[in-house]
Amino acid sequence: MKTIQFKKTITAALVGSALAIAGCNQESPKQNTQAAASDAKPAVTKITAADATAFLDATEKELMALYNEVSRAEWIYANFITHDTSQLSAAANEKMTAAVVRLANEAAKFDDLQLDADSRRKLNKLKLALTLPAPQDATKTAELSKLVAELGGLYGKGKYCKEDGKCLSLGDMTATMATSRDYNELLELWQGWREVAKPMRPLYEQQVALTNEGANELGYADTGAMWRSKYDMPADDFANELDRIWGQVKPLYNSLHCHVRAKLGEKYGEDKVPQDKPIPAHLLGNMWAQTWGNVYDLVAPENADPGYDVTALLAEHNYDELKMVKGAEKFFTSMGFEPLPETFYQRSLFTKPKDRDVQCHASAWNLDSKDDLRIKMCIQRTGEEFSVIHHELGHNFYQRAYNTQPLYYQESANDGFHEAIGDTIALSVTPGYLKEIGLLDTVPDESKDIGLLMKMAMDKIAFIPFGLLVDQWRWKVFSGEVTPENYNQAWWDLREKYQGIAAPVARTEAHFDPGAKYHVPGNTPYTRYFLAHILQFEFHKALCEIAGNKEAIHRCSVYNSKEAGERLNAMLEMGSSRPWQEALESVTGKPQMDATAILDYFAPLQKYLDEQNQGRQCGW
Numbered sequence: 117m118k119t120i121q122f123k124k125t126i127t128a129a130l131v132g133s134a135l136a137i138a139g140c141n142q143e144s145p146k147q148n149t150q151a152a153a154s155d156a157k158p159a160v161t162k163i164t165a166a167d168a169t170a171f172l173d174a175t176e177k178e179l180m181a182l183y184n185e186v187s188r189a190e191w192i193y194a195n196f197i198t199h200d201t202s203q204l205s206a207a208a209n210e211k212m213t214a215a216v217v218r219l220a221n222e223a224a225k226f227d228d229l230q231l232d233a234d235s236r237r238k239l240n241k242l243k244l245a246l247t248l249p250a251p252q253d254a255t256k257t258a259e260l261s262k263l264v265a266e267l268g269g270l271y272g273k274g275k276y277c278k279e280d281g282k283c284l285s286l287g288d289m290t291a292t293m294a295t296s297r298d299y300n301e302l303l304e305l306w307q308g309w310r311e312v313a314k315p316m317r318p319l320y321e322q323q324v325a326l327t328n329e330g331a332n333e334l335g336y337a338d339t340g341a342m343w344r345s346k347y348d349m350p351a352d353d354f355a356n357e358l359d360r361i362w363g364q365v366k367p368l369y370n371s372l373h374c375h376v377r378a379k380l381g382e383k384y385g386e387d388k389v390p391q392d393k394p395i396p397a398h399l400l401g402n403m404w405a406q407t408w409g410n411v412y413d414l415v416a417p418e419n420a421d422p423g424y425d426v427t428a429l430l431a432e433h434n435y436d437e438l439k440m441v442k443g444a445e446k447f448f449t450s451m452g453f454e455p456l457p458e459t460f461y462q463r464s465l466f467t468k469p470k471d472r473d474v475q476c477h478a479s480a481w482n483l484d485s486k487d488d489l490r491i492k493m494c495i496q497r498t499g500e501e502f503s504v505i506h507h508e509l510g511h512n513f514y515q516r517a518y519n520t521q522p523l524y525y526q527e528s529a530n531d532g533f534h535e536a537i538g539d540t541i542a543l544s545v546t547p548g549y550l551k552e553i554g555l556l557d558t559v560p561d562e563s564k565d566i567g568l569l570m571k572m573a574m575d576k577i578a579f580i581p582f583g584l585l586v587d588q589w590r591w592k593v594f595s596g597e598v599t600p601e602n603y604n605q606a607w608w609d610l611r612e613k614y615q616g617i618a619a620p621v622a623r624t625e626a627h628f629d630p631g632a633k634y635h636v637p638g639n640t641p642y643t644r645y646f647l648a649h650i651l652q653f654e655f656h657k658a659l660c661e662i663a664g665n666k667e668a669i670h671r672c673s674v675y676n677s678k679e680a681g682e683r684l685n686a687m688l689e690m691g692s693s694r695p696w697q698e699a700l701e702s703v704t705g706k707p708q709m710d711a712t713a714i715l716d717y718f719a720p721l722q723k724y725l726d727e728q729n730q731g732r733q734c735g736w
């Protein structure tokens with residue numbers, strides 16, 4: 117959000133909040149429009165293209181100043197969650213939201229004017245800038261901002277306290293979920309963490325009502341419809357695109373699901389993991405069953421295991437949090453990107469403080485929309501977190517690449533692009549690369565490729581239906597198709613439909629399980645991650661070709677390729693100044709998103725899974 121948008125994108129809800137400064141008495145857009153239309157001297161007052169340019173320039177300046185203020189308040193809140201910082205963050209957000217809502221509504225006066233494409237694009241960006249638009253009513257704006265801050269705080273402070281009084285953080289529980297194979301222990305943590313979300317329910321309900329009102333005022337049917345309007349194509353076409361792409365990936369997902377369920381059945385017993393039903397959600401190595409790589413050991417193919425584990429390699433080579441970040445930065449600089457500024461290392465948060473509550477969910481920031489780049493992350497020394505660091509730095513390098521664009525365009529081509537860049541780089545963390553940087557002694561030969569692909573699929577393919585369903589739920593909530601009386605039921609219906617996952621114990625409407633996932637109380641749209649999982653394989657393939665790779669695509673690393681770096685950077689520099697289709701084409705040669713690259717990447721695994729699944733009853 118250097119622009120308004122951007123920051124929200126990255127920090128989750130920076131701007132989720134919204135609303136208006138009570139004292140801000142600018143004319144409302146409607147009043148303006150009426151004044152213009154009813155003026156007796158149209159020749160003098162008629163709105164012109166020059167007015168639009170002047171409006172856009174003034175708006176850019178106003179929002180830039182506000183952005184600077186709000187991003188600092190948000191940073192402090194996320195790094196130091198207290199009653200007071202919550203209030204300060206809500207106040208800053210309220211001010212920002214009020215301004216954006218006022219300006220977005222005011223921009224409507226240019227709706228019928230013939231304008232150059234660039235001005236029209238900027239006006240549209242302004243209208244769509246907020247993640248959670250507020251109504252123009254100042255009291256409601258304040259209410260919404262308060263709810264946003266409260267929901268974020270509830271998640272950030274969340275802990276599970278056991279009967280013996282010992283409390284566990286989400287980080288503690290994440291580590292145990294990854295490594296424990298004790299059915300009951302996993303179940304306890306799974307249930308325990310979800311207690312945190314119960315008090316969010318009434319707040320969430322109020323937030324939905326308020327933001328829908330704001331979206332209505334801007335001319336959208338509801339907030340979900342507004343979210344779907346951000347993709348340089350009609351909102352309904354975008355929703356259809358998602359279905360089309362999911363249709364491409366689904367057969368591979370179903371094969372993986374079938375094989376993993378069979379292996380979990382062997383481990384825990386078929387009474388615990390029935391072979392014709394959804395998989396219990398607590399057995400997949402992750403609190404939300406969104407990535408499954410942590411239970412790779414249970415499905416590792418015989419004779420094809422590559423025999424190394426990045427977590428262990430990092431420990432053997434004494435990688436601490438700082439060294440992990442420096443390692444990830446080095447990948448980007450090897451491609452020709454400038455190193456991160458010294459202030460990045462001075463101002464970022466890398467480790468969980470012992471003495472205060474922080475929002476540990478990883479995020480990447482640009483506080484001044486120039487080069488005050490930072491990440492905030494409670495890094496754990498694992499291979500999984502090493503990937504997340506690459507993910508976060510991808511955000512920072514993107515932010516810096518587009519920092520000379522007008523504020524309106526200081527965003528990624530679409531939000532999926534922002535989420536895809538660091539992941540694209542992490543796809544290049546291959547055995548060959550690990551050997552090159554001295555972490556691995558020998559590169560496993562090709563006979564181990566199925567193991568490598570299996571590990572990758574447990575993270576990437578497993579994630580895809582989850583990436584889709586979070587917003588399927590929210591869209592239904594915003595549209596009213598799902599009401600508070602069936603929030604939780606609708607969530608589990610979607611979990612079953614898309615992922616083939618089920619809650620391991622009965623859930624009721626006293627629970628609010630969507631709230632146990634950061635992006636729901638954090639108001640970060642989630643479709644971006646679905647898109648990113650498709651896009652990163654397209655980018656990886658294209659960059660590998662540019663780098664002159666001759667190996668199998670899953671063995672390709674673009675480390676050290678200045679050519680790949682240059683092409684990537686050219687796309688990043690565009691920000692959102694052009695439709696995302698153009699940005700995509702500039703790297704991949706095609707303007708359409710497509711799952712072929714990810715399917716090709718995993719083609720050998722699909723074959724292996726088909727063999728393994730012979731004679732099994734797949735599906736749920």
Ligand code: X8Z
Binds near residue numbers: 479504
């Ligand atoms: O939230 C994130 C990033 C920050 S933008 C760590 N991710 C999603 C998640 O954790 O649920 C990355 C992949 C999906």
Ligand code: ZN
Binds near residue numbers: 507508511534535
């Ligand atoms: Zn991200």
